[in-house]
Amino acid sequence: MESHxxxxxxxxxxxxxxxxxxxxxxxxxxxxxxxxxxxxxxxARCIDCGECIRVCPHHAKKAIFDPMSIMERFQYTIALPAPALYGQFNNLDDINLILAALLKMGFNQVYEVARAAELVSDATRKYMLRPDIVKPVISSACPAVLRLVRVRFPELIPNILPIHAPMEVAARLAKREAMARTGLSEEQIGAIFIGPCPAKVTAAKMLIGGEKSAVDGVLAIQEVYPHLIGLMKKVTSADLSQAGRMGIGWGSSGGEAAAVLQEKYLAADGVENIISVLENLEDEKFYGLDFVELNACSGGCVGGVLNVENPYIAKVKLKHVRRYCPVSCNRLPNDDLSNYLWEKPLEYEPVLELDPDFRVAMEKMKEMRRIQSHLYGLDCGSCGAPSCRALAEDVVRGIATEDACIFKLRDQVEELAKGLNLLAQHMPKASE
Amino acid sequence: MSDTIQLNFTVPGDDFTRAGEASSEVKGILKKLGLSPMVVRKVAIAMYEGEINMAIHGGGGEITVEISDQWVQMVLADQGPGIPNVELAMQEGWSTAPDSVRNLGFGAGMGLPNMKKYSDEMSIDSQVGVGTTVTMRVYLNL
Structure with missing residues (x-):
């Protein structure tokens, strides 16, 4: 296996x-x-979706994100709150309170990711008009989806929307604005995303679609939340929010697709559901779809493991809080998409293939099938692999042995016992 | 390399929801073999259409997939009613699927044309009252 x-x-x-x-x-x-x-x-295989964090009963799986002290590293800091953050609070009618509390927390400026989301929606609408694109266009905002496609669905790479996610666009635009206004250099300004999931943390460190992310740090919503709760009681509302319902809607499943303003779209969420949709897209089982929105977390970004609130409750709260917002506040000044399009294409990472040499892969596949036919097919997981097929695969990859299977071991013990029994019968009897 | 990998599948004749399981498994195996996304896609679509055909018209049947270092071959055999006019069946949009099937979104008359389109070689051996065997090959172009 390649070691990156x-x-x-x-x-x-x-x-x-x-x-x-x-x-x-x-x-x-x-x-x-x-x-x-x-x-x-x-x-090499991990896509940072966070499913393991969600299911671990012992809380042994965790997400690394930046500490709050990251703000001290910069002369000027910009908070980039994810739309999902707005869905975490009870009885909140005014988004401005969250934004004011972020300033009170120490940020010099707030740039809503929902604002960038509206620009990305506009860029997507313009991209969709191009005659030479492969449809359906698959959204690229969820980094776990990008990583999943990269390792499991290479056939669908041409369908992926080659436009930066709102987080990245927000960081770039906010920094450019701040540099012009303050005269500071790019290094002195820190763009800090306040986000819902580990996939976004990874995206900020290792950007897909470009060389380097403009996001300098990622704080978890669940870390920032307790601070905000206190501060929100102390601040007064000011006219800070510059995002509309469309941008805020990106925080839950279906929001991005609805903002593309196309009738023939599909929005799927939850990792198992998106895999099934990707399988179907690969086999061309859907006809006439224009846009496909995929979110690895159930409910969309509000379902990320770094949130506080239950995803479905958060979705309701998100709807509540945007009631009085305008539909949309941001649009591209012209048809030029160059600031939004990826600088680097998404490339297939064949980490799941058995061998780069086809003939060797064939031999390994035969051996794998032979081993699998001797296993019991219970998929019990006791060997440490997720299924009997996966164990057979691990054996041919050289990272496991067949006797990791406890049922195989039982058979061997049984054989051994029979042998002992046979041996005992042949032993001369003690005189009676 | 001398021999091939052979895979056998049984397609049920009465359950649409299970059609596609075999092609999905083959797709997974081809990806593990490191074949190009284009080849995988061609095999997956051609085989899926074939599976659906077997489920709708053929009353189910057997699929044998063989992978060599030159090609992937799919032989789909059923003991269904057979195709009276193969030429007609090959036309896009020609369908004999009953309404019950069309209501499920199938039966658009694209099955055989799509199989032809996505495979590099295809032959149909059909006898009315006996059954149909479709043989398709997709070349690997390694």
């Missing part, structure tokens, strides 16, 4: 891991194994 120097937000706390197989079973790219009683993440 991957950064991953999703990591394991060795101390807390009990070696159960909850995460192993749930991982959509089969990236986790239990070895020596502890879970291990195969980093």
């Amino acid at each position: 120097a991957y950064f991953h937000s999703v990591t394991l706390d060795q101390e807390k891991c009990r070696g159960c197989i909850n995460c192993v079973k749930r991982c959509p790219t089969e990236a986790i194994r239990v070895r020596g009683g502890k879970a291990e993440i195969i980093t």
Whole structure:
């Protein structure tokens, strides 16, 4: 397997891991194994979706994000709140209170990601008019989806919308504005995203679609939340918000697709559902679709593991808080998309293939099928792999042995017992 | 390399929801073999259409997939009613699917034309009252 120097937000706390197989079973790219009683993440396969964090009963899987002290590293800081943040508060009617509280927390400026989302929606609408694009266009805002397509669905790479996500666009625009206004250099300004998931943390460290992200740090919504709650009681509302319903709608599933203003769209959320949609798209089972919005988390970004509120409650709150917002406040000044389009294309990462050499891969596949036919097909996970097929695959990849299967082991013990029995019968009897 | 990988599948004749399982499994195997996305896609679509045909018209049947270092071959055999006029069946939009099937979104008359389009070679051997065997090949172009 190729060993890339991957950064991953999703990591394991060795101390807390009990070696159960909850995460192993749930991982959509089969990236986790239990070895020596502890879970291990195969980093080349991990897409940072956070499913393992969600299911781990021992809280051994966690997301790395930046500490609040990251703000001290810069002379001037800009908060980039994700739309999902607006769905975390009870009885909130005014988004301006959150934004004012962020300033009170120490940020010099706030640039709403929802504002950038409206620009991205406009850019998407313009992109959709191009005659040479592959339809349906698949949204690129969820970094876990991009990483999933990159390792599992290479056929669909041409369908991916090659436009930067709102987080990235917000960071770039906000920094440019701040540089012009303050005269500070880019290094002195910190653009800090306040986000819902580990996939976004990874996206800020290792950008897909460009060389380097303009986002300098990511704080988790759940870390910022307790500070905001206190501060929101102390601030008075000021006219800070510059986003409309369309941009804020991106915070939950269906929001992005609705903002494209196309009738023939589909919005799917939850990692199993998006895999099934991607499989169907790959087989061309859907006809006449123009746009496909995919979110790895159930409910969309409000379902990210770094939120506070239940995704479905957050969705209701998000709807509530945007009631009095205008429909949309931001549009592109012209038809030039160059500031929005990716600088680098998405490339297939064949981390799931058995061997780069087809003939060797064929031999490994035969061996894998032979091994699998001898396993019991219970997919119990006791060997540390998610299924019998995955164990057979691990054996041909050289990272496991067949006797990791406890049922195989039982057979061997049985054979051994029979042998002993036979041997005992042949032993001369003691005189009676 | 001398021999091939052979895969056998049974397609049920009465359950649409299961049609596509075989092509999905083949797709996974081809990806693991590192074949190009284009080849995988061609095989997956051609085979899926074939599976649907077997479920709708053929009353189910058997699929044998063989992978060599030159091609992927799919043989789809059913003991259904057979195709009286193969030429007509090959025309886009020609369909004999009943309304119950069309209501499910199938039966648009694109099955055989799509199989022809996505495979590099296709032959149909059909006898009325006996059954239909479709053989398709997609070349790997390694």
